[in-house]
Amino acid sequence: MIGTVSVRPTRLALLARNFTYSFTGLHKFNSSIDSVPSLSSRKFSSASPTLVNSQNPGSGPRLQPKKPLDVISEEKGGGISRIDEDISIEYPEDTGLPRTPIIQGRGGRHFKRTLAQFSLEDKVSVVTGGASGIGLALSQSIVASGSHLAIVDMNRKLIANPRYLVQKIIKTNYHNVDDEAQIQAKTLLEQFKSENPGLEKLPTVTAHYADVSNPASVDDAIADIIAKQGKIDNLVTCAGFTENFSAVTYPYDRMQKLWGVVVDGTYLFTTGVAKHLIKRQASGSMVVIGSMSGAIVNVPQPQAPYNAAKAAVRHLAASLAVEWATHDIRVNCISPGYILTALTRKILEENFEFREKWVSLIPAGRVGMPEDLMGPVTFLLSDSARYITGADLRVDGGYTLT
C-alpha cells in the first residue's frame, strides 16, 4: 500500500470559532499523481452559543453563557487543540513521491546593494535530501549565493511517474540519467546559467547517493563528495519524512525507520562532516532542518515519533554547537512550520479540512513556501551569522507563538 490517508468518522468541535465542523465517512486515497481525490463531506453550522443577561434578561450589555463555564469546559473545552487518533497518513513509497520542479526567477543576477558577508562564494556546501522539496529550494539558494553544491539523496528512479518522466526528458534532454538527484543537479545548474548569462566561472554541482540512516553509506557519500569537490565547508541536513499514526498503532518498524533517517541521519552527517573539518583545521557552518513539531504538538494529526525526533534534532544542534565551538564549526537549527512542498500540497488538496485547520492556527494566515527558507539558510550558513551558533530559527509564520 502506498501513500494511504484514512480518516474514519470523526468530529472536530471548533468552539473558539463558534461553529461546528465535521466530516464523515471513510476516506482513503492512493497518492499517485493520477488518483482522483474525493473530498470528505463537510458540514458547517453557524449557530452561536446562546448568551443571556442574567440580571435583566432581554436587555443590557452584560452577557453570560447559559451554562456555567466549568460545564462548557468539560463538554467542549480543548476541542481545537486535540489529536484525532483516527487520522493515519503513510509516507508513500519512493515510486509514489510527487516530484519537485526547480524554482524559477528567484536567483538571477541583480545589482541591489547587500552585505558581502551574505555571500557563500568559493564554499562547498552539502545538502542531504536535496533532490526534492525544501532541500531542493535550499540547494538553489546556496548556488545562487556563490557556493559549489553537493546534493545527497537516495536513488529515486524517474520511472516512478511515467508522465513526469516524459515531461522531464523533453524539457532537459537527459536521456542517459536515471537518478533524480543527478537530474536535479543538472536542471539546477541549467537554471542558474539561464538566470546568470555570461558568467565566466560556474559553480560545480554534483549528485551523490546516500541512505543517511546507514553509517557506511554516509561515509561513502562524504568520501565521494570530497573526491569530486575537493572539500566540504557547509552542511544542511534536510533528509526526512513524516507519517501519521496514533501512538498506540504506530508500526514499530516505521518508527525505527523515521528515527533512523531524521535522528541518526542528522547525527551521522554532522559528525562525518565535522571529522573532515577538524582534520582540515577549517571552519564550517551547519544547518540542521528540524521542525516546529520539535517544540509544539501538531493537531489534529497524530505524529508523536516525528515530534520527538525533531526535538532531538534541535537539541542535537545545540549540543554539537557547544562541542565544536572551539573548532570554529557553527551548528544551527531551522524549524519550519507547515511548508507547501509537492507532498504536503497533495495531502492538502485531497484533505481540505486539514488546510482549514492548519491555516486557522497560523498567525501569518498562510502556509509557508520552500522559498521562505532560502534566505534563512543562506544567512545561517554565511559569515553574517558568524557569532550565531546553537540557535533554533523558527520559520513558521508565527505558529509556535500562540
Ligand SMILES: NC(=O)c1ccc[n+]([C@@H]2O[C@H](COP(=O)([O-])OP(=O)(O)OC[C@H]3O[C@@H](n4cnc5c(N)ncnc54)[C@H](O)[C@@H]3O)[C@@H](O)[C@H]2O)c1
Ligand atoms: N514540508 C513541511 O511542511 C515541513 C515542515 C517542517 C519540517 N520539514 C522537514 O523538512 C525536510 C524536508 O521535507 P520536505 O517536505 O521537503 O520532504 P520531501 O519528501 O520533499 O524531501 C525529503 C527528501 O529527503 C530524501 N530522503 C528521505 N529519506 C532519505 C534517506 N534515508 N537518505 C537520503 N535521503 C532521504 C527524499 O528522497 C527527499 O528527496 C524534512 O526533514 C522534514 O521533516 C518539512
